[in-house]
Amino acid sequence: MRKNRIVRIVVTLLLVAAAFAGIAAVLGNNKKKNSAKVAVVAQTNSAVAVRVSTATRKTLAGDFSANGNFAPAQQVNLAAENAGRVTRVLVDEGAQVRAGQTLAIIEMDQLNIDVESAQAAYQNAVRDQQRFENAYKTGGVTQQQLDGARLQAQTAKARLEQARIRVGNANVRSSIGGIVNKRMVEPGMVVNPGTPLFELVDVAKLKLAITVNESQVASLRNGAPVSVKASVFPDRSYAGNITFIAPKADASLNFPVEITLAANPGNLLRAGMYGTALFQLPATSPALVVPRSAFVGSTASNQVFVLDGNNTARLRTVVAGRTIGEEVEVLQGLQEGDKVIISGQINLHEGSVVTAIQ
Helix, strand or coil: CHHHHHHHHHHHHHHHHHHHHHHHHHHHHHHHHHHHHHHHHHHHHCCEEEEEEECEEECCCCCEEEEEEEEEEEEEEEECCCCEEEEEECCCCCCEECCCCEEEEECCHHHHHHHHHHHHHHHHHHHHHHHHHHHHHCCCCCHHHHHHHHHHHHHHHHHHHHHHHHHHHHEEECCCCEEEEEECCCCCCEECCCCEEEEEEEEEEEEEEEEECHHHHCCCCCCCEEEEEECCEEEEEEEEEEEEECCCCCCCCCEEEEEEECCCHHHCCCCCCEEEEEECCCCCCCEEEEEHHHECCCHHHCEEEEECCCCEEEEEECEEEEEECCEEEEEECCCCCCEEEEECHHHCCCCCEEEEEC
C-alpha cells in the first residue's frame, strides 16, 4: 500500500511539472509574438504624418496692400512762454483757426512795465553814447570809454527787443492753420513757461503711416502715386503720393512709409482712422514659390523641410524673397519640383521619417 502511494505521488508531481512546462512554453511563444507586434507598431508610429506641397514657378503680380492709420499733416502743441494769468481764451475745442490767429491772452501789466523800463534804459544809453562821441572828438574821453558807452547802448537795445518779444508772446497765436483738438487752458488760470495750452491739428491733408517689408520697399519710390482707401468709407478712393520711405528698418524689420493724401474733401477723414494703401506694380518674370506655411516658424527663419525620395525630412536653408498673399518667393535653396512640408513641422527634426497625407 505504501509503495503504491509513493508511486501515485511521483506520478502527480511529474504531471504537475509537465503542466508547468507547457504553460511556460505557451507564455514564451506569446511573448515573442507580442514583441514582434510591438516592433511593427513602433516602426509604423515613428513616421510623422505631414502634408506636402510642390515648389513651382509662377508669374507673380506686383500688387500688394498695406494697412495703417491716418495722421495729421501737421500737429502743434502750444505752450505758454511767459508766466502770468490768462485773461481771455478766444477759441473752443473744434474751432477752425488760421495761422497767426490769437487764441488766448495772458496778463501783460508786468510785461508792459518791463518794456517801458527797457525803453527808458535804452534811450539813456543812446544819449550817453552821443555825449561820449562828442567828447572823444575834443579829447575829453578815451577810446576805451567811448567803446564802453557804445557797448552799453547795444546791450540796452537788446534788452528792449527781448522785452518786446515777451510782450508779443503774451498773446498766444496759432502757428498753423487747423482745428483746435484740445484746449487745456481756462480764463483765470495762472500759467508758467511750458504750461500746455492748446493742441492744434491740420487734417486738410492727411498722412497714412504704414510699414512694408524689405522685398516690398525695394520697389517703392518717393513721389510715386498710391491709391488709398479708408475702412469707414469702403466705396471711396483717395489719391496720394509717397512722401517718406524710412532709410532704416524698425525693430520688426519693417520699413515705415508715409503717404500724403492730395486732399480730404469735407475733412471727412480724421486722424487715427484706419486706412489701406493699394500699390499697383508691374508683374515680374516667373518666380519659384512655396506656401508661406512651409517655413519653420516664420518666413524670417529662412528654413523649410524638404521631403526626399526615402520619405525623410531634410531641413534646408533658403533665401526668401517677396511675400504675395499666402505664397513666398524663394530666391535660393530650392529647385522646381522639390516637395516641401507645409504642416507637422513642429514634430520634425533633421532625418525624421515621415508619411505624406493628402
